[in-house]
Structures are given as structure tokens and as C-alpha cells.
Amino acid sequence: MRRRMVMERAAEHERNAKRYIPVNVPENLKEYADELRLLKGVPLTYLLTEASDLPEESIRFFHLDINWTDALLDGAFSIGRVCTGDALSDTVTLKGAGGDRHYKDMPRIKRMHPNHRQHVLRDAAGGAEEDYRQVSGFLLHSRLVSEKKGLHLYGYDRAGAPEDNMDDGTPLPVLRMETIGDHLLLALFHGEVYQIIIEEPKTGLRFGVSSVDVSAGALSRSIDLRSAKDSAELGKRVGSFCIDGFTEDNGRLHAGRLAEAVGRELREKGALGAEQITPARFAFEMIAVAHRAKLTASDS
Numbered sequence: 688m689r690r691r692m693v694m695e696r697a698a699e700h701e702r703n704a705k706r707y708i709p710v711n712v713p714e715n716l717k718e719y720a721d722e723l724r725l726l727k728g729v730p731l732t733y734l735l736t737e738a739s740d741l742p743e744e745s746i747r748f749f750h751l752d753i754n755w756t757d758a759l760l761d762g763a764f765s766i767g768r769v770c771t772g773d774a775l776s777d778t779v780t781l782k783g784a785g786g787d788r789h790y791k792d793m794p795r796i797k798r799m800h801p802n803h804r805q806h807v808l809r810d811a812a813g814g815a816e817e818d819y820r821q822v823s824g825f826l827l828h829s830r831l832v833s834e835k836k837g838l839h840l841y842g843y844d845r846a847g848a849p850e851d852n853m854d855d856g857t858p859l860p861v862l863r864m865e866t867i868g869d870h871l872l873l874a875l876f877h878g879e880v881y882q883i884i885i886e887e888p889k890t891g892l893r894f895g896v897s898s899v900d901v902s903a904g905a906l907s908r909s910i911d912l913r914s915a916k917d918s919a920e921l922g923k924r925v926g927s928f929c930i931d932g933f934t935e936d937n938g939r940l941h942a943g944r945l946a947e948a949v950g951r952e953l954r955e956k957g958a959l960g961a962e963q964i965t966p967a968r969f970a971f972e973m974i975a976v977a978h979r980a981k982l983t984a985s986d987s
Contacts, residue, residue: 895975
């Protein structure tokens with residue numbers, strides 16, 4: 688008896704669906720649905736069971752449950768729902784609000800400057816449909832979020848992750864990246880994020896060294912030696928070189944002696960590509976590249 692009643696209700700629902708005349712979903716309603724699917728306005732307490740789940744200086748990767756976000760939308764659209772016809776209307780409306788959406792229609796993309804938007808859409812194949820069936824992301828709790836402005840952040844799946852520092856990989860399209868609290872960043876990607884890379888902005892070239900505290904009040908300074916050969920290996924890191932013996936107490940650098948020593952070191956490593964190091968090649972070695980951090984999701 689119960690099975691027959693369920694089958695009769697399903698058949699009645701199908702007949703009503705065929706009689707229902709869908710309406711054009713307003714664009715502002717689609718944008719509202721997009722923001723809900725991307726957890727816009729959702730309290731942090733709904734995303735974390737306890738604050739201890741995200742301690743300071745930590746990152747947590749996650750997958751967004753489409754059933755949870757569908758229930759969230761269903762609740763938001765249930766205001767004024769009284770009868771079966773209203774429920775059917777809401778079902779069709781919700782489907783229309785989420786259908787035929789494209790990456791270029793995402794709220795984040797619409798807020799971008801036109802020049803930046805064009806660049807992002809070209810790199811992310813922005814014509815692809817966004818169906819929300821596979822959305823993942825991370826929560827980053829760190830002082831880095833508020834104290835380091837202008838950082839570049841990229842997310843990758845397993846197939847698109849860069850193989851080395853010279854490889855840019857294939858970043859996932861960013862659906863949302865926003866600071867939602869003190870030192871707290873939420874990021875959502877279209878796809879299964881496996882690895883993220885945070886790097887300093889490459890706004891210009893500068894000379895510099897890396898400093899390491901070797902004892903109380905003492906610093907050791909070094910540069911990264913990079914291949915200076917005119918080949919595909921150009922710029923590849925080949926080692927580290929300490930410059931402590933080429934600086935005076937006031938910080939002045941003996942550039943001539945340092946250049947000769949760097950040239951000898953590169954020649955021994957087979958990474959010079961010339962008999963003598965030139966001023967241009969020495970300047971290339973002294974360039975301080977943008978620092979980059981790589982964080983990978985655990986397989987457990």
C-alpha cells in the first residue's frame with residue numbers, strides 16, 4: 688500500500704510538472720542563488736563545528752557538499768510556500784536559477800575591472816558552464832591574510848599542479864576568494880583543489896639576499912645561484928652561495944670580488960655558459976626572486 692501511494696504521488700508530481708509553465712528567472716535572482724551556493728552570508732559557525740578545528744597558522748581543505756547547498760537554497764526560496772503547487776514552482780525556479788550559468792556570470796568575475804576580467808577569462812576558459820557539482824576550497828587562518836597585501840594565490844588539481852618552480856601549471860577557476868574574518872581567508876574553486884601556491888607579487892626586479900639567524904645577534908646572508916647558461920636551464924636553481932665574506936660591517940658589498948667568486952662557483956657547477964662572468968650575468972644572479980609557498984592537501 689505504501690509503495691503504491693509513493694508511486695501515485697510521483698506520477699501526480701510528473702503530471703503537474705508537465706502542466707507547469709516555467710517563468711523566466713530574473714537575473715538578480717540568479718545572482719542571489721550564485722552567492723548562496725558560494726556560501727555568501729553563511730555564518731562561519733555553520734562551516735566549522737568548533738573554533739579549534741581551525742587553529743592559528745593553519746589551513747583546512749574541503750569539498751562543498753552540493754546536497755547541503757541545495758538544501759540551503761531550498762530554505763531560502765521556501766518563504767511563502769504553502770501548497771504543492773508552490774513547491775513545484777520553487778523546484779523549477781531553483782533549477783532555472785542554477786542552469787545555463789557560465790564562469791563569466793559569477794559574482795567575483797562581474798566585480799572585476801574589465802581588463803582584469805578579460806585576462807582571467809582567457810586563462811580560465813571562462814566559457815565553461817558552472818554547474819556547481821564539483822566545488823572545493825580551503826580556509827586559511829593566518830596573519831599572512833591581513834598583513835601581506837597583494838599576494839598571488841593559485842589553486843590546482845592533481846593533473847594541473849606545477850611540476851617545479853619553472854612551471855606555472857594549470858590553475859583552477861576561482862569562484863570566490865574573500866577575507867571573512869580576522870586573519871581568515873575563504874577560497875572556492877571550480878574543481879577538486881589539491882594544491883595551492885602563495886607567492887609574492889612580481890611587481891618589479893630588485894637585488895637582495897636571504898638572511899638566516901645562525902646565532903644570537905648574528906646573521907648569515909646568501910644568494911640563490913641560478914644557471915646562467917643560454918639554454919632551457921636558464922634560471923634553474925643550482926645551489927646557494929654565502930656572501931658573508933664579501934661584506935663589511937657597515938653592509939657595503941665588495942661587488943668585484945663577489946662576482947669573481949660567483950663566476951668560479953658557477954663554472955665548477957657547469958652553469959655559467961661563458962669563460963668569464965659578465966656584469967649582466969652577475970646582476971642576474973643577484974636578483975631576488977619572489978618567494979613562493981606550496982601547500983598540498985593530505986590524502987588521508
